[in-house]
Amino acid sequence: MKRCKTVEALRRELGKLRAGGKTVGLVPTMGALHEGHLTLVREARAKCDVVVVSVFVNPLQFGPNEDFESYPRRVAQDAKLLEACGADLLFVPTTETFYDPDHQTMIVNPAVQGLYCGKYRPGHFSGALTVVAKLFFAAQPEFAFFGKKDWQQAWLIAKMVSDLNWPIRIVKVPTVRGKDGLALSSRNEYLDPKSRAGAPAIRAALVSLKKAQVSGERNVARLAEEAKKTISRAGGKVQYLEIVSQKSLLPLKSVTEPAVVLVAVFFGKTRLIDNIELSAR
Numbered sequence: 001m002k003r004c005k006t007v008e009a010l011r012r013e014l015g016k017l018r019a020g021g022k023t024v025g026l027v028p029t030m031g032a033l034h035e036g037h038l039t040l041v042r043e044a045r046a047k048c049d050v051v052v053v054s055v056f057v058n059p060l061q062f063g064p065n066e067d068f069e070s071y072p073r074r075v076a077q078d079a080k081l082l083e084a085c086g087a088d089l090l091f092v093p094t095t096e097t098f099y100d101p102d103h104q105t106m107i108v109n110p111a112v113q114g115l116y117c118g119k120y121r122p123g124h125f126s127g128a129l130t131v132v133a134k135l136f137f138a139a140q141p142e143f144a145f146f147g148k149k150d151w152q153q154a155w156l157i158a159k160m161v162s163d164l165n166w167p168i169r170i171v172k173v174p175t176v177r178g179k180d181g182l183a184l185s186s187r188n189e190y191l192d193p194k195s196r197a198g199a200p201a202i203r204a205a206l207v208s209l210k211k212a213q214v215s216g217e218r219n220v221a222r223l224a225e226e227a228k229k230t231i232s233r234a235g236g237k238v239q240y241l242e243i244v245s246q247k248s249l250l251p252l253k254s255v256t257e258p259a260v261v262l263v264a265v266f267f268g269k270t271r272l273i274d275n276i277e278l279s280a281r
């Protein structure tokens, strides 16, 4: 596996690897890799001739009081894991080489970036879209892989690509979970033992909500209320829990079309997100 630190080096290496019309798959990450990330890489390996993984903790998507400084960084270990998964290229830019000191241009989706996670993390999605756009132009992949764990993010990226007619196929990969149902996340390592014990209640609440919906309950307010109670009983502080249209990402009053439940919960100081898809009956 080759390692590149600059866009120029990445383009040079990719130029050699993609000779003969080979397809490139890109997996953008912030590192501290776990099975969730590695599942994306294996999916890319299965679909594409050349697999590029980026590891970059993107300052643009962190708010001033968020965990940019303390976000786990362990590139040497990440590189070993990626090598074992058969990645061809690891792109690890530094902030200084990737962003011009006078970087100004941002990608925005005014309709959706301020909803749900975006309401509580102003600027987050604009930062994420901007870095993904930069990565897309740097690697020019045919395919790019994103986790459904970050449902709103994957939706916004797919929308950006379709709105701007970029020739990139977005592959959305199902969430990888621990045995107790907790979605794997680099931030799970912040959880103290009590919070770690309570956190699987998020998944349990979402699974019960889906069961109730499958059994015939369509009313969003009632479905949401019950799920919030389950999470609160386990010690979680729900920041938001919304049931929204899979198509438009706008809130629903009643589950009459394919929907997704989006939730963010604090356990202690750690903010966790999760979701579950609902099909209309």
Ligand code: AMP
Binding pocket: 028, 029, 030, 031, 035, 036, 037, 039, 040, 145, 146, 147, 148, 149, 150, 173, 174, 175, 176, 177, 183, 184, 185, 186
């Ligand atoms: P991150 O490093 O957290 O920015 O995540 C990089 C990519 O991995 C994103 O597309 C995430 O949605 C995806 N990802 C993170 N956790 C999981 C998981 N548990 N299952 C599937 N994909 C994940």
